[in-house]
Amino acid sequence: MELSWSTFILEIINFLVLVWILQRFLYKPVLEVIARRKAGIEQTLAESARIREDATALKAQYEARLADWDTERRAAREALARELEAQRAGKLVEMQADIAEEREKSRVSEARRQADIEHKLEETALDQAARFAKSLLQQASGPELEARLVEMVITELSQLPEERITALRKSYGTSPESIMVTSAYPLSDDRRQRLAQALQQATGSDAPMQMEQDADLLAGLRITRGPWVIGANLRDELEGFVTLTHDR
Amino acid sequence: MQEGNLNIEPAIQLGPVVITNTVITTWVIMAAVWLLAWLASRSLREDPGSLQAASEGVVSAIEEAVEAVAPEHGRQIMPFVASLWVFLVIANLSGLIPGVHSPTRDLSATAGLAFLVFLSTHWFGIRIQGLRSYLRHYLTPSPILLPFHIISEITRTIALAVRLFGNMMSLEMAALLILLVAGFLAPVPILMLHIVEALVQAYIFGMLALIYVASSIQSQQLRQQKEV
Secondary structure, eight states, rough: OOOOOOHHHHHHHHHHHHHHHIEEEHHHHHHHHHHHHHHHHHHHHHHHHHHHHHHHHHHHHHHHHHHHHHHHHHHHHHHHHHHHHHHHHHHHHHHHHHHHHHHHHHHHHHHHHHHHHHHHHHHHHHHHHHHHHHHHHHHOOOOOHHHHHHHHHHHHHTTOHHHHHHHHHOOOOOOOOOOEHHHSSOOOOOHHHOOOOOOOOHHHOOOOOOOOOOEGGGEEEEETTTTTEEEHHHHHHHHHHHHHHHHO | OGGGGGSSEEEEETTEEEEEHHHHHHHHHHHHHHHHHHHHTTTTOOOOHHHHHHHHHHHHHHHHHHHHHOSSSSHHHHHHHHHHHHHHHHHHHHHGGTTTTGGGGSHHHHHHHHHHHHHHHHHHHHHHHHHHHHHGGGGGSSSHHHHHHHHHHHHHHHHHHHHHHHHHHHHHHHHHHHHHHSSSSHHHHHHHHHHHHHHHHHHHHHHHHHHHHHHHHHHHHHHHHHOO
């Protein structure tokens, strides 16, 4: 445990040299690189902070834009709702008008259909009535009824007024060669002669009268002079009755 | 390890200057530190390798420790304190190498380091606070305390030197005695204790030096703040 002054001084010098060596080759370069890295990190942090601020600003802008969009969306939705309500009201009015029109059409159609049904029923009833009357008249007809009808025709022709005879003769035009008289039963000579005289008197023509027999007439006469036909028989009367009903 | 090895032997005699094995070991340590520092700092990059990362870790840890004690003047005193720690760790652990004696088991070396701590305390105090302001603290709080301040400065420097020397020499002596008594493998636990003790003593020496230097700076600052 001796104190060597040489060692003491040399150790002091050695240590001072060591401090210089470490400062020159270790502390200074290492601290510089650490400082550079810290500066880089701080720069990165500053850049990150700036980016974050930008992101925050963008976020705020985006949120404001979203709020604007939301407001616009609500306004557009309200406008759309109003427009839809208006259209709905208009459509409702149109629909009610259509319904009323359709209802009226349906009512008219129903009335027409009812009228048609009634008409068909009426026609059916008339047909049935005509068939019934025809059947009844077929059973009730006979020479007596025809005789009365012939007599009624002769009487009618004989008692025609003058102006009617004139109009009748004008309507005949040219005189035909003969007058066809159809009857359901054979006529007696007396009635045939009186009928011919009545026809000559009414038409003013002396065309011969040809006789023909047709049982479908049931009873009575059918006088045919060219296009002019006088139906004085039950069949023509029934058909005229039915035709008149159909044409009504 | 032989009995004669505990003595400080002169290696080279250059007139009045005697170069002992302590000095030679110190030179070897300095060369090794220089080589290591050069290797670590020759290609520093932003993306560090393993050696650079280790050196950055060591330097950062020491800088943080210094900044914790002297936050305002850490950059100025860090090279001195850091060099103390680096040198003492290596010097204390060098005793584990067979045939090599730790320089810190030589009182001349530890006294030199303690004397440097003594000088650096005043150097940093005067450099940072100014001579008059620094010397004034010896008279505070009362001029009567001036002798006690002086005694304190001397004794704590002596304590620094003797503490490190005594611990390191006793470690080597204990290992030698156990080796002589018990055999070749018995000192292994003592060598493990040697590692811990070497690190602890290096830390204590460097930390005390840091506290002495920081107190010489901050005591003036506290006094000036009170005066303001």
